[in-house]
Structure formats: structure tokens, C-alpha cells
Amino acid sequence: MTATLALKVEGLTKQFRGTTALDSVYLEIQPGEIVALIGPSGCGKSTFLRCLTWLEQPDDGFIEVAGQPFGRERIGAVVRRQSGREIDRIRPRIGLVFQQLNLWPHLTALENIVRPQIVVLKRPREEATRRARDLLARLGLADRAERYPHSLSGGQKQRVAIARALAMDPALMLFDEPTSALDPELVGEVLAVLRQLAEAGTTMLVVTHEIGFAANVADRIAFMDHGRIVEEGPARQLIDAPRDPRLKGFLDLVLSHRDGPAPPLA
Amino acid sequence: MKFNFEYLLSVMPRLIDASLVNIRLALIIMALSVLLGTGLTILRAAKLPVVNEVIAVVISFVRGTPLLIQIFIAYYVLPSVGLDMRPEVAGVAAIAFNSMIFVSETLRGGLATIDPGQIEASTALGLPPRAIWYKVVLPQLFRRVIPVLINEATIVVKGTALLSVITVVEVLRTAQQISAASYRPFETLLGAALIFLVMNLVISLVGKFAEARYAVSRA
Numbered sequence: 417m418t419a420t421l422a423l424k425v426e427g428l429t430k431q432f433r434g435t436t437a438l439d440s441v442y443l444e445i446q447p448g449e450i451v452a453l454i455g456p457s458g459c460g461k462s463t464f465l466r467c468l469t470w471l472e473q474p475d476d477g478f479i480e481v482a483g484q485p486f487g488r489e490r491i492g493a494v495v496r497r498q499s500g501r502e503i504d505r506i507r508p509r510i511g512l513v514f515q516q517l518n519l520w521p522h523l524t525a526l527e528n529i530v531r532p533q534i535v536v537l538k539r540p541r542e543e544a545t546r547r548a549r550d551l552l553a554r555l556g557l558a559d560r561a562e563r564y565p566h567s568l569s570g571g572q573k574q575r576v577a578i579a580r581a582l583a584m585d586p587a588l589m590l591f592d593e594p595t596s597a598l599d600p601e602l603v604g605e606v607l608a609v610l611r612q613l614a615e616a617g618t619t620m621l622v623v624t625h626e627i628g629f630a631a632n633v634a635d636r637i638a639f640m641d642h643g644r645i646v647e648e649g650p651a652r653q654l655i656d657a658p659r660d661p662r663l664k665g666f667l668d669l670v671l672s673h674r675d676g677p678a679p680p681l682a
Numbered sequence: 683m684k685f686n687f688e689y690l691l692s693v694m695p696r697l698i699d700a701s702l703v704n705i706r707l708a709l710i711i712m713a714l715s716v717l718l719g720t721g722l723t724i725l726r727a728a729k730l731p732v733v734n735e736v737i738a739v740v741i742s743f744v745r746g747t748p749l750l751i752q753i754f755i756a757y758y759v760l761p762s763v764g765l766d767m768r769p770e771v772a773g774v775a776a777i778a779f780n781s782m783i784f785v786s787e788t789l790r791g792g793l794a795t796i797d798p799g800q801i802e803a804s805t806a807l808g809l810p811p812r813a814i815w816y817k818v819v820l821p822q823l824f825r826r827v828i829p830v831l832i833n834e835a836t837i838v839v840k841g842t843a844l845l846s847v848i849t850v851v852e853v854l855r856t857a858q859q860i861s862a863a864s865y866r867p868f869e870t871l872l873g874a875a876l877i878f879l880v881m882n883l884v885i886s887l888v889g890k891f892a893e894a895r896y897a898v899s900r901a
Binding site: 469471500501504505506508510512518519520521522531532535536577580584 | 797799800802803804805806807808809810811813817818821822825
């Protein structure tokens with residue numbers, strides 16, 4: 417396959433004061449693919465997302481976004497760390513939706529989506545506004561554009577955060593536990609939005625506890641434990657026939673907390 | 683000597699004229715102290731090793747000594763190291779420096795209330811550090827500290843009265859000159875006090891409007 421990968425991660429390593437948070441992680445994501453990243457808490461999933469966006473500087477390893485080296489690049493045998501400015505320029509190619517959403521409370525929903533386009537991508541205001549309104553309409557929030565974040569529901573805020581990231585035309589969207597900060601009745605709403613994005617061909621890496629979502633919507637699942645991706649494969653296959661004993665244990669634990677089998681979400 | 687209301691009224695026009703000096707100086711001082719205080723806050727947030735320790739020493743000096751002494755230093759001591767300033771300039775410099783420290787301390791306190799997640803989100807979207815300060819942090823910070831800044835503005839206005847001791851002819855000095863000639867300190871000083879009261883009531887009123895205006899978007 418010669419198509420440019422949306423994301424290529426090689427040997428990503430991160431240590432915090434002696435403890436290894438990420439232990440040489442390899443991952444490739446094709447354009448349009450949806451990968452779910454699962455694993456017990458503390459296994460390094462969040463650190464992985466933070467390193468992918470260079471919010472944490474990985475100690476070692478390489479990241480490529482849509483064929484473009486990010487953070488570190490190899491020039492022959494020499495490894496060069498990119499400058500803050502270079503990193504900032506590539507950052508919008510990866511859209512990160514935080515667990516806590518982190519909308520700007522002093523700006524309306526519309527401005528939350530418009531401002532970064534103007535400041536970072538230097539788009540004219542009219543174009544940025546048009547894109548923002550399109551996205552809000554697509555996500556069913558056309559009538560909430562002028563609201564401030566504190567007057568939006570959790571699910572609405574989440575959709576604004578998604579729109580804010582999408583407006584930057586990312587090659588890849590990262591989601592950090594998109595459902596865990598929400599009230600249970602909103603989980604379905606957010607999963608529906610993710611499914612909608614999936615149908616539109618958005619490339620996504622989703623850190624999730626929703627095994628049901630992982631099984632039904634994701635193309636592939638990667639299971640992480642102790643800072644390593646221990647097993648990865650097609651979603652259904654990985655859940656129905658896990659090979660790694662740790663993955664088996666994890667799935668048993670997660671699925672036993674439900675009453676019976678996971679309900680189909682579609 | 684009996685209090686003479688007529689006399690009080692008769693000195694008011696001169697005092698009101700003199701108040702233009704206080705208003706002008708207070709505006710310059712507030713503009714300088716907000717500007718410099720913001721800059722100082724950004725500098726301190728960069729957490730440069732030696733710089734913050736030097737700033738800490740300066741802060742403890744400014745906070746721990748009377749403003750009046752700081753004004754004297756600016757006017758009488760600085761010329762000996764080659765900084766010879768006109769009374770107004772020395773006075774503005776002294777009060778602005780003092781006020782800058784308080785503005786910076788206020789902003790630093792407010793900084794702790796800005797959710798670091800917002801800054802991470804901005805970083806992840808590719809906003810450069812400058813834009814994060816100007817578009818994300820400072821707009822929210824100033825909304826939060828408006829009440830404290832209003833308070834600081836009233837302190838600055840009252841502080842301009844201290845400049846009478848370094849020969850700036852403002853409201854208090856004018857009042858002193860009038861009373862020295864007429865032997866009627868009661869009316870003239872009361873008149874001067876009334877002028878400061880009115881100026882500060884206006885500031886409080888502006889502050890109320892500003893707070894109401896920005897309360898809408900507060901999280």
C-alpha cells in the first residue's frame with residue numbers, strides 16, 4: 417500500500433521520573449480508518465495522546481502526520497528536534513478533543529470555532545465563520561452558535577469542541593475518553609456524533625472505555641498495557657478472540673460490569 | 683471660626699480646575715501600571731531562574747515601604763544617580779511603579795483561576811504562546827480582576843494627593859495654598875476631600891457597569 421498514512425508512530429517512548437509511561441509504541445492509521453485505543457487506567461493511553469500532540473515531549477520515537485514528520489525529523493542519520501514554531505504549524509493537523517473539552521468560556525460557541533482558524537490558519541473571518549456555521553449545523557447546533565459554553569449542555573459542549581478541532585481540517589482526530597465526562601444519558605448522543613463523523617470518512621483515534629463503541633464503530637482496536645500496545649487487530653476479531661492473556665482479563669473485567677452482552681449501538 | 687458654606691462654594695471652582703491635574707496624572711498612572719503590570723506578570727509566568735528572585739525583592743520593597751517615601755525617593759534621591767525628573771514625572775513614575783506591582787500581584791492571583799486545560803487546548807490547536815496570552819488568558823484574567831483593578835484605581839487617585847509634597851500643584855496643594863492665604867483650612871480641605879470623593883464615586887460607578895457588562899460571559 418503506497419497511500420500516505422494519516423498517522424505513523426514509531427518507537428514512541430516517554431518516561432516520568434524513572435517510570436516508563438510509554439514503552440516504544442508503534443501504530444499506523446490509514447486515512448479514513450477508525451482505531452479504538454483501549455486498556456486499563458494508567459496504562460499510558462492519555463500520555464500517548466498527549467505525546468502525539470507534543471503537549472508532552474516524548475523522550476524518543478517518531479511521529480508522522482499525513483506523511484509529515486512532527487516533533488522530530490530524521491535528516492539522513494541525524495535526528496533534529498523541530499522548533500516550537502514548526503511544531504505549532506503542524507499541530508492543527510491533529511485535532512484533539514479533550515476529556516474535559518476545554519472550551520474557552522469567554523467566547524461564544526461560534527467564536528470558539530472561528531478564532532483558532534483566524535489566529536492559526538490565517539483564514540479570513542468570513543470564511544472561518546462560514547466553516548464554523550457549517551460544522552455547527554452538521555452537528556445539530558445551528559441554533560446554539562451565539563451561546564456561551566456555560567449555557568450549553570455537556571453533549572453540546574462536546575460537539576462544539578469537536579467542531580473546533582474539525583474546523584482546522586485535521587488529518588486525524590484524537591478523542592480522549594469522549595464519553596467518560598458525560599452524564600450516562602448523553603453517551604448515546606456523543607457516540608452518534610462519532611458514528612456520523614466515521615460515516616463522513618474522518619480518520620479517528622479514540623481512547624475509550626465503551627467496548628460497545630469500539631466493537632461496533634472502530635475498524636481496528638489497539639489494546640495498551642504498561643505503556644505498550646500489546647495487541648491490535650480488526651475490532652470484532654480482537655474482542656471475540658483475544659490472544660493476549662492481559663487483554664482477555666481486561667475484556668472479562670469490562671464486560672462483566674454489564675448486564676449481559678453489549679447492546680448493539682447502531 | 684465658624685464653618686462658612688458660602689466660602690466652601692467660592693473655592694470649589696479653583697479646586698475643580700486643579701482636579702484636572704489629578705485626573706490627568708491618575709489616568710496616565712493607571713494606564714502605565716496596567717500595561718507594565720501585565721508585562722511583569724507575563725515575565726514572571728515565564729519562570730526564569732534569576733529574574734523572579736530579583737522581582738521578589740523589588741516586590742517586598744514596594745509592598746513593605748510607604749508610598750510617600752517611594753515618592754520622595756523618586757524625586758529627591760534619583761537625581762543623585764542621574765535621573766533628574768520634573769515633579770510630575772517623578773510622581774507619576776513612583777506611583778505607577780508602586781501600582782504596577784499591585785496590579786501584577788492581582789493578575790498573578792487571577793492566573794491560578796484560569797483552567798490549565800484551556801491553555802493545553804490552545805496549544806494543541808497550534809496557537810503560539812503569544813496568541814494564548816492575548817486571546818485566551820488575558821481577556822479572561824482582566825474580566826476576573828475588574829473589581830480589584832477598580833479598587834486599585836481609587837487608591838491611585840488618592841495617591842495623587844501625595845504628590846503635593848513634591849510641589850505638584852494639584853487639588854490638595856491648591857487647597858493648602860488657599861487656606862494659607864485665607865486662614866480657612868476647614869472649608870478648603872473639605873472641598874478638596876469632596877473632589878476626591880466625587881472622582882472615586884465615578885470610578886466605582888464605571889466599575890459597576892464594567893462588571894455587569896462582563897458578567898454575562900463568565901463561566
